[in-house]
Amino acid sequence: MNNWIIALGEKLAKLDESQLNEWTARIYANNAWFTPENIKLAFEGWVNMLQPEAVKEWLHHYSISIPLTPKTVGLVMAGNIPFAGFHDMLCVLAAGHKVKAKRSSQDRLLPEYILSLIHEIDSDVANRVEWVERIENIDAVIATGSGNTSRYFHYYFAKWPHIIRKNRTSVAVLSGTETDDELRALGKDVFTYFGLGCRNVSKVFIPEGGSPEPILRVFEEFEKVKTHNKFANNYDYNRSVYYLNHIPFFDNLVLILKEDEHLASPIGVLYYEFYKNVNQLQLKLEAERENIQCIVSRPELIDGAVPFGEAQSPSISDYADGVDTMEFLLNL
Secondary structure: OOHHHHHHHHHHHOOOHHHHHHHHHHHHHHOOOOOHHHHHHHHHHHHHHOOHHHHHHHHHOOOOOOOOOOOEEEEEOOOOOOOOOHHHHHHHHHOOOEEEEEOOOOOOHHHHHHHHHHHHHOHHHHOOEEEOOOOOOOOEEEEEOOHHHHHHHHHHOOOOOEEEEOOOEEEEEOOOOOOHHHHHHHHHHHHHHHHOOOOOEEEEEEEOOOOOHHHHHHHHHHHHHHHOHHHHHHHHHHHHHHHHOOOOOEEOOOOEEEEOOOOOOOOOEEEEEEEOOHHHHHHHHHHOHHHEEEEEOOOOOOOOOEOOOOOOOOOOOOOHHHOOHHHHHHOO
16 A cells, blocks of 8 residues: 555655766755755655664554545645754655645755656556645644744644644763764764754753763764865854854864753754752753754663664654654644
């Protein structure tokens, strides 16, 4: 019934290199944050997520029967990183419903290209997707936006069954005994997609008596991000603001580390905070659960933590904000 999902993964894996290069060039021209390297990384991530056994295991948890009268689900898609809204679209189609999707201005082309691949596999599935500029005449909605737009979404979509998401970020908890390899893996969690994703680590918690110096030393290896004009501009701007306002910070000419109690840091900046006790820290993080997408750490240090380097490698059953999208859709 949903064999097209596995076929899509196989098609992504075998995508012609020249076609992929053409797509990435066009997407990059539309949004300079979506570099060819990052787009290809996102493609690889989805190839891994759509492995046959992973898809079968995912769908096995649900009782899916294509409804005689499909519901129409409105999607307000994010555009912060490549494929940001695709998981929602995949779930709606897997549940047998129709999609009315408003794409982000930052990511208009990639959804079109993916839909064209689905159309080659199963035109009936692809024909259940409609791109719109205004979400109306729907039965339910899934909308992703900032803190401000989420409040608007709650008001505007109140009368329909809905999932409304706001900005979240991810954090890391260090023991102070991490190896260079572990810190190097943490760097992937920080720098992948230039830190624009909700699964990117924007803050690290360091044990009292420790130092951010090891992070700075290892993160020098990620100097390539500074060759990207937009990232470099953000780094330079924040460095100037801190310097002119006499705000203390660490700097390795790649990334700024600033002690700060907030969770979400600006681009080019990583916040850090010292903690005294792991158990107390876990309670603090639990209180911030609605603002945290995932916690990166050694699993033996923090219950349920994502291992270093794997924040941007979710499985197909990892739902944003921990809300089971498929369960929501199958109960409409």
